[in-house]
Amino acid sequence: MKFSIVIHGAPWSANAALSALRFTEAALECGHEIVRLFFYQDGASNGSSLCVPPQDEIDIPGQWQALIKKHEIDAVVCAASALKRGILDKAEADRYEKNAHSLLTGFSVSGLGQLIDACGQSDRVVSFVI
Amino acid sequence: MILHTINKNNEALERCLSLLREEDAVLLIEDGVYAALDSEENETVWSNLSPDIKKYAMVNDLAARGISDRMLPFFETIDWSGFVSLSLEYEKVISWG
Amino acid sequence: MPSSFQTHASQSYLIIARSSPYVSQQARAALDIALTAAAFEQTVSIVFMDAGLMQLLKGQQADAADMKNIGKIITALKLYEVNRILVHQESVDKHNLDPAEFVEAVEVVTGDEIKGLIAAADQVMVF
Numbered sequence: 412m413k414f415s416i417v418i419h420g421a422p423w424s425a426n427a428a429l430s431a432l433r434f435t436e437a438a439l440e441c442g443h444e445i446v447r448l449f450f451y452q453d454g455a456s457n458g459s460s461l462c463v464p465p466q467d468e469i470d471i472p473g474q475w476q477a478l479i480k481k482h483e484i485d486a487v488v489c490a491a492s493a494l495k496r497g498i499l500d501k502a503e504a505d506r507y508e509k510n511a512h513s514l515l516t517g518f519s520v521s522g523l524g525q526l527i528d529a530c531g532q533s534d535r536v537v538s539f540v541i
Numbered sequence: 542m543i544l545h546t547i548n549k550n551n552e553a554l555e556r557c558l559s560l561l562r563e564e565d566a567v568l569l570i571e572d573g574v575y576a577a578l579d580s581e582e583n584e585t586v587w588s589n590l591s592p593d594i595k596k597y598a599m600v601n602d603l604a605a606r607g608i609s610d611r612m613l614p615f616f617e618t619i620d621w622s623g624f625v626s627l628s629l630e631y632e633k634v635i636s637w638g
Numbered sequence: 639m640p641s642s643f644q645t646h647a648s649q650s651y652l653i654i655a656r657s658s659p660y661v662s663q664q665a666r667a668a669l670d671i672a673l674t675a676a677a678f679e680q681t682v683s684i685v686f687m688d689a690g691l692m693q694l695l696k697g698q699q700a701d702a703a704d705m706k707n708i709g710k711i712i713t714a715l716k717l718y719e720v721n722r723i724l725v726h727q728e729s730v731d732k733h734n735l736d737p738a739e740f741v742e743a744v745e746v747v748t749g750d751e752i753k754g755l756i757a758a759a760d761q762v763m764v765f
Contacts, residue, residue: 412629414628426548426570426571426572426602427548427571430548430570430571433601433621434621434624434625436621437620437621437622437624437625438625440622441622441625441626443625451667452663452667453663491670522674523670523671523674524674524677524678526671526674527674527675527678527680528646528678530649530760530761531646531647531649532646534629535628535629535633535634536633536634536761537628537634537636538634538636538763539636540548540636540637540638540764541638543756543757543762552688553656556656556687556688559749560749560752560753560756561753562753562757633760633761633762635756635762635763635764636764637764638764
């Protein structure tokens, strides 16, 4: 079966990101397919390449990255949400003349239409909200 | 047949419960598991619901909060793969926050 | 890797807007998704309930708090082909509001009708 997961919460600030991660892992372990991970609003922060979690806490962006790479998952950060929160790929960092880019490898930035598209392709859409 | 998830024990839970149908199910996740704590107030909330409505709570969230042994009897505890299975057993999942 | 939009059968969306405007991004997010889904030719209805009703009040001067006026976005919903704009009867009564005084014409629906709408929609998102 095909799942899309919508993540509304930033890593560590709320439970949403970790719950979404564990649900996604379980779905994959059960043999299901992830159509898309869509990181929306505060969820965009999961796609940051600049998070440095304390040593005794789970590296949520890192775990997303590993999962995305292992299963070749389409991980999209909503563009409007990302910009507001300083999650910029190289093209946007250049475009807005910012001094760094911050999108974690494996993630891409795209519009809210990707969420609608994911809904159309998936058997189930599960949202993790704050 | 809808699976409703709730992650807080507040008015969002009340609103969710007010819109349930008998064939639906509720899954308490994250802080929502506090709504399963055995108290007079919580007992009233859940016993007022149709008994046909299935009630679930996430085992890891209960354990994290130290309330696994203090739950009302209405709930079945599930883990992540159980959540995945439930999401497929029901037609869609609605997250109430 | 960027992904392209695939053409699928149109789905029906019910957006449940139950957050007050201005305190968080929730109210805005609900409208953005409603508008985007409509732009992608999905059938979209939005139902305002609980604190979400506050989004519909006339006379919001959002710029007084340096915000974007949410009422203005709501008046654009029909223009962008959001199908139905609904309000929850019980919430209206509880907050002592009059839908005739909202920024936009709305249909008033009961909790039971909302249950039916929730069941019928392909996608239901709560904000």
